[in-house]
Amino acid sequence: xxxxxxxxxxxxxxxxxIPNIVGYMRVLLNCVAFAVCFSNKTLFSLLYxxxxxxxxxxxxxxxxxxQVSTFGAVLDMVTDRxxxxxxxxxxxxxxRPSLVFLSLLALDIASHWLQMYSTFLAGKSSHxxxxxxxxxxxxxxxxxxxxxxxxxxxxxxLYIILLLIAKNQTENLLNVVVATLTQISPLSFLLxxxxxxxxxKQTINIIQMKTAAxxxxxxxxxxxxxx
Numbered sequence: 001x002x003x004x005x006x007x008x009x010x011x012x013x014x015x016x017x018i019p020n021i022v023g024y025m026r027v028l029l030n031c032v033a034f035a036v037c038f039s040n041k042t043l044f045s046l047l048y049x050x051x052x053x054x055x056x057x058x059x060x061x062x063x064x065x066x067q068v069s070t071f072g073a074v075l076d077m078v079t080d081r082x083x084x085x086x087x088x089x090x091x092x093x094x095x096r097p098s099l100v101f102l103s104l105l106a107l108d109i110a111s112h113w114l115q116m117y118s119t120f121l122a123g124k125s126s127h128x129x130x131x132x133x134x135x136x137x138x139x140x141x142x143x144x145x146x147x148x149x150x151x152x153x154x155x156x157x158l159y160i161i162l163l164l165i166a167k168n169q170t171e172n173l174l175n176v177v178v179a180t181l182t183q184i185s186p187l188s189f190l191l192x193x194x195x196x197x198x199x200x201k202q203t204i205n206i207i208q209m210k211t212a213a214x215x216x217x218x219x220x221x222x223x224x225x226x227x
Contacts, residue, residue, distance in 0.1 A: 017067040022058035023075045026051045030083045037090055037163070045160045048087070052156050055080060056149075073126075077116065081109055087159050094166045095173040104202070111205040114212035121219045130211075137200075138207045151204065154197025161191055 014020070033047035058076060062068045088105040092098035112127075119127040128142045141148050162173075165180060165187075177195075181188050 014069050014071055017062070017069060017072060018065050019058040019062040019067055020069065020072045020075060022054055022061060023072065023079060026054045026058070026079050026083075029054070030079070030086070034086055034090075041164055045164060048083070049156065049160060051079075051083065052153075077112065077127075081112055084108060084156070084159075087156075087163070091159060091162055094163065094169050095171050095176070097173070100173060107202065107205050107209070111209035111212070114216070115208050118212035118215035118219075122215055133211055135207050135211065138204060138211060141200075141204045151197045151201040154194040155201050158191070158194040158198045161187070161194065 029047050029051035033044045033051065036047075037044040055076065058072070062072060085105050085108065088101045088108075092101035092105075095101065115127050119129070130138055130142045133139050141151065162176070165176060177191070180191050
């Protein structure tokens with residue numbers, strides 16, 4: 001007796017997965033947030049950070065309701081990268097030298113794009129599968145949710161703090177950071193805490209970009225060696 005094939009979900013149903021609907025809400029929240037980023041920094045910060053926190057919610061929903069999808073994973077990453085990129089562009093208009101934030105933007109996008117592409121070349125199902133990496137820090141980042149959460153939250157909170165404490169659009173980045181750190185206050189403690197997590201995240205981005213580039217190069221070498 002032939003086995004009955006499992007019914008394939010319709011295309012529309014994937015778009016309407018609960019985690020994907022959460023993803024659409026994140027996009028909408030970010031659109032509203034950036035629309036008021038200069039006129040109301042407090043509202044921007046609340047909306048932006050809430051959208052960022054929803055990143056964990058859509059992941060939980062995907063696992064809870066068995067609605068993991070490639071589209072959802074791509075939507076999640078694109079939303080993360082675009083929202084962070086937009087915030088970095090805004091900071092580049094507020095602080096000098098602006099090249100600092102534009103360089104961070106380039107590193108963030110390049111490292112994650114290369115990681116996703118190398119994942120497909122290696123035939124892996126997830127870009128978080130880095131068990132074969134030689135870097136202990138890279139393995140720790142993707143293997144320990146708490147450490148990953150700390151690094152990611154530190155980056156976003158640091159960028160939000162920098163936007164909130166900027167008094168005009170010609171601030172010197174180093175002067176503002178040093179002045180805030182030397183105040184010895186809850187804000188200075190939070191800034192120091194996020195700076196450390198931010199530095200870890202940027203180090204991991206560099207490792208990720210180099211590791212992913214190596215995978216692409218090895219793929220080319222193996223392809224050339226095939227008869």
